[in-house]
Amino acid sequence: MLNNCVFVGRLSSEVELKYTPNGHPVAVFNLALTRAIPDKNGEKKADFIRCVAWGKVAENMANQLSKGDTIGIQTRVQTRNYENQQGQKVYVTEFIVEGFPTFIKVKKWESGNGNSAQKQKKSEAQNFPTADPFFGYGQGQPIDINDDDLPF
Template sequence: MLNNCTFVGRLGKDVDLRYTQNGKAVANFSLALTRPVADKNGTRHADFIRCQAWGKTAENMADNLTKGDMIGIQSRVQTRTYQDQSGNNRFVTEFVVEGFPQFLKVKKWENGNGSNNGNQNRNAGQNNRQQNPFDNNEPIDISDDNLPF
């Protein structure tokens, strides 16, 4: 049997890092996946899926990612049940990250080509402002050896 899902999307909120009683790191986050087809009004909606990562992967995600960052994950689907405070059974479906996710962080330009969302750089003392490399209209020199195809 095969239980493997691959997603590329944007973080719906900052990664929520917690630790179990045994000291194992667990990160919960939502991934926004934009639907490929627009509705009749031309609006493309997004689905938000619940995801979870464990161990060093969870800590790395919490340290390096913020809301709005684009990432790719390979995961497996998992369902579980629990009883809420009223005694009702609740069912949860989530995607558990398998291996190390690919951080496809897209730079957030401050000059109107994207949103900075007011996030501050996690490393104190570093300048959060980044230059858009395409502003100067100069050709980019890329050798054929660096192309993936």
Template sequence: MINNVVLVGRLTKDVELRYTPQNQATATFSLAVSRSFKNANGERETDFINCVIWRQQAENMANFTHKGSLIGITGRIQTRNYENQQGQRIYVTEVVADSFQLLESRSQGQQQQQQGQYQGQQGNYNQNQNNYQNQGQQNTVPQQQNQGNYQRPTSR
């Protein structure tokens, strides 16, 4: 069976870092991910996906990210359930991230945060996504041209 998840989005709040009784680091966070299509009103909707990451990756994420950081994660979907204090069975579906990657520099993130562009979730993520899709439709690798001086290397 295949259970693979790859997401790109922005953190909706700072990562919550905790430690288990066995001293294992775990971080929980919510990722805002814009949908690739528009609704009937011509607007893109955003999904808010609950995620968890463990061990050293959890500590790194808590140290190097903040609310609004643009990140990519890879992992898997997992379901679990527990009984709350009122005796009700609670079911949770979340992404268990194996790794994450920062997708913008610290200065870009701070600049956007100051400008308040994290609301709406349609800014740079969708622009970057559209640029990426457009690249797939055109040949973006320039062809090398022989300009007279170019000599093909000889094999030894």
């Protein structure tokens, strides 16, 4: 069996660090993931998932990250249940952080520096080519690829 999810998204909340009665650190945060395919109106929607980290990873995340930062994490899905005050069974699905391989601090542009921020953003975009090999091709446009270039 395999229970492994890798996400790259933005923190949509601050990382909330707490400690269990036994002193174990636990962090809870929400991650916003933008869907790759836009809806029928052309808008890209986002999903918000609840994530939980334990131990040193929880402390590092709480100390180093803030709302809006882009992070990459490795998780596993966990579903737990409890009975609420009305006696109903409630199910909670969470993504438990098992690896915290990377995080990317995104510079927040200051207002009032629009011109210099736009120039810096443009120069950064020119220095870093996109990882998408099909970047620039329009939807439905044919792509000219030689059969000898295909790995299969």
